Amino acid sequence: MAEHIDPLDELRAGLGELDASGLRRRRRIVTTPCQPDTRLADRAGPIVAFCSNDYLGLAAEPAIAEAVRRGSLRWGSGSGASHLVSGHYAVHEALEQRLATFTGMDAALYFSTGYMANIGVMPALVGRGDAIFADKVNHASLVDGALLSRAEFIRYPHCDLAALEGRLAASRAPRKLIVTDGVFSMDGDIAPLPQLLALAEAHQAWLLVDDAHGFGVLGPQGRGCLAHFGLASPRLIYMGTLGKAAGLSGAFVAGQRDVIDWLLNKARSYIFTTGAPPMLADGLLTALDLIEQGDERRAHLNALIARFRAGLGLRRWQLLPSETPIQPVVIGDNHAALAVSQALDAEGLWVPAIRPPTVPKGSARLRIVLSAAHSIEQVDRLVDTLQRLEAAQA
Known part of the structure; x- marks a missing residue:
């Protein structure tokens, strides 16, 4: 007879293992609007946040708050039902049309979150017997969307076009879908989208681009990573989130009108x-x-x-190559990364330590995120503090 295991004791033991390995996560309570000059419930003084994805400083923008206020008076608090029942309002329709125009696509579909968009799109497009080809460091939502689809899940090394081409050529799947982040959320680098699109077209595959961290930042007028490269193709499906550079909440998928109509019926x-x-x-x-x-x-x-990268001269820690607001500093060990994060906190700088499974084992890092709301003085202060902390730990 199998030995009985108390499920609560098992969870407690698991939490202890997370503590021992430096992997337990905890939330911090923010008591101010989203902005660089932040206050937290667990510390007495102010802290400068370098961790928000509010790339353009719009999360606390008064004009947006006023638009939401006016919208609440016009529409009330909730939608009351799903979009396909009675919860699709004229302002939702106007938003979708505006998003399609803004991204240069035929049509767009508004989702409640980016996670929901990715886990909805992929199973709607491919299934058993088909194949998904995914960059190995894609966001978790893309991984989960692939697993939910029940298609064969084929991963290729990060941005390795030759490896991807070989896997595409070897596949006999009737439907193929390549999925990639536009800007990789933990490394800050940009996917080689022109080459990925060329492979998609050569192998009759879809290319789904998750541009959570490029929308609003890259391309002319912030139109995203496809505009950054000047790309257009019927094989492209574009997902952008609206809780980062847009400063609010939600996500959208844009593409050919038939694709969007299919997702409306199947996602x-x-x-x-x-x-x-x-x-x-x-x-x-x-x-x-x-x-x-x-x-x-x-x-x-x-x-x-540019100022951050030019000013930060590190000897042991590694600043990863990135031209985006995501500027990762790899430290390696989980406990060491936590210690540096805590030392920055003591200096009034909020930079969380990112550890596995979010990043590969042995690559724990500080994920520094810059915003248009930061000042030059705040960035210089961060650079000086990082250099001093690294020197002190030598």
């Missing part, structure tokens, strides 16, 4: 969930205007990125 995470509050769509329409008019914000952000 389970779209069909079987209550529509997002319509007041958020009002805020997002204002956010899109600010993104489109945001060249000055993007110029300041790019200047901060």
Whole structure:
């Protein structure tokens, strides 16, 4: 007879193992709006946050808050039903049309979150007997979407085009889908999208691009990584999130009209969930205007990125190559990365340590994120503190 295991004791033991390996995660309570000058419930003084994905500084933008306020008065608090029942409002429709125009696509579909978009799109396009080809460091939502599809899940080494080409050529799957982040969230590098699209077209595959971290930042007027490379193709399916550079909440998928109509009918995470509050769509329409008019914000952000990279001279830690606001500093050991994060915290700088399984084992890092809302002085302070902490640990 199998020995009885108390499930609560098992969970407690598992939490102890997470503690011992430096992998237990804990939340911090923020008591101010999303902004660089932040206050936390667990510390007395202010702290400068270098961890938010609010790339353009729009999360606390008064114009967006006012648009949401007006939207709440016009539409109320909730949508009341799924989009396919009675929860699709005129402002949702206006948002989808605006997103399609902004990204240069035929049509767009608004999802409640980026995670829901990815786990909805992939199973709707491919299934058993088909094949998904995925970059090995893709976001977890792309991994989960692939597993939910029940298609063969084929991973290729990070940005290794030759390996991907070999796997595509060897596949006999009737339907093929290549999936990649546009900007990789933990490394900050940009996927080689022109070459990926060429492979997709050569092998009659779809190319799904998750541009969570490029939308609003890259390309003319912040139109994203496809615009950054000047790409257009009927094989492209574009996913962008609206809770990062757009400063609010939600996500969208854009592409050929037939593709979007198919997803509307087949993406389970779209069909079987209550529509997002319509007041958020009002805020997002204002956010899109600010993104489109945001060249000055993007110029300041790019200047901060250049200043940070030029100023940070590290001897033992590794600053990964990145031209995006995501600037990872790899330390390696989990406990060491936590210690540096805590030392930065003591200096009034909030930079979380990112550890496995979010990043590969042995590559624990500081994920530094810059925003157009940061000042030059704040970035210089971070550079000086990082260099001093590295020297002190030599």
